[in-house]
Amino acid sequence: MSRHVQNFALIAIACLSSPVWGAEMSLLPEKGSTPVIEMWYLNGYTPSYPEVIILADGRMQIMSPEGPQRSQLPVAQVETLVKQLWKVDGLCHVQTDSMNKEIQQATVQSGLKSHIEGAGETVFRIQTATETRELRCRAVGVLAVRFPEIKSVLSMAAAQRRLENVRAVATVGGSAQADEIASLAAQAVQTEYGLNVPVSSEHLSMVRALPDGSRFCQFLVASDDHDQSKPVHMISITETPGHHPEVSMMGGPVTR
Structure with missing residues (x-):
């Protein structure tokens, strides 16, 4: 066998033995x-x-x-969630220092302020089998609307919404219960506003228990799931024992 053929064979073997990300190699520690x-x-x-x-x-x-409220997720769901945050939302491409530089540049070019008085800071810590990363951004929701050209900020906003949904679904007791509330919200919007808004458990963003025993749930339904800068329907539904659910809806950008 010639040296050229031997080298080609070694390369082929190396390629076949390399793990394929997302197919066989787990992201979880x-x-x-x-x-x-x-x-x-x-x-x-x-x-x-x-x-x-x-x-x-x-x-x-x-x-x-x-x-604090504890629950258990299937490991497969955790793996999927990490992949969604990392690849779908794009956190794998985000670095805090680079993002801050982009925000500063956008501020200078547009004349829009990036410092929002009193705005909180969102912090993500993601640890995979091979990497640990901490990402920080203040006023994520506001900046995603103000600077839609900055992909890293949009990634942070998408990841925040995804994890807020995970928290909200767990708060109401799981996906089945969240689906029931979403169906109730969609029906109420149809009745009150005559609009067919596709509300699902994936849109559940916030849940609050009120002192009078009622429950307040908020859904964020984007007009374009692939563009975080597009208007969002904010649908709020309040369930009170013995009364019909009360629903309200606002359109336009929703910010934190």
Whole structure:
């Protein structure tokens, strides 16, 4: 066998033996107690708990109105969630320093302010089998609307919405319960506004238990799921025992 053919054979063997990302190679650390996803909201102080923390073995803790709430996710769902944050939302391409430079440049070019008085800071900590990354951005929702040309800010906004949805779905007791509330919201919007808005459990963003025993749920339904700068329908539904659900809807950009 010639040296050229030998080299080609070695290259072919190396390619066949290399792991294919996303197909066979797991993104999750081997140790089940490793935090793989964390989302924090900071506003002048560091809270005792993150808004969302998910371990490699599927254990999850969220901050609900009543305090920390624990639940269990299938490991496969955790793997999918990490891939969605990393590849679909694009956090793998985000670096905090580079993003801040882009924001500063956009501020100079547009004349729009990037400093929002009193705005909190969103912090993500993602740990995969091969990498640990911490990402920070203040006023994510506002900046995503103000500077839609900055892809890293849009990635942060998309990831924030995804994890807020995870937290909200867990707060109401799971996907089945969230689907029921979404169906109720869609019917109420059709009745009150005559609009057919495709509300699903994936749009559930916030849940609050009120002192009178009622429950307030908020859905964010984007007019374009692929463009975070497009207008968003903010649908709020309040369920009170013994009364018909009350629904309200606002259109336009929604900011945090």
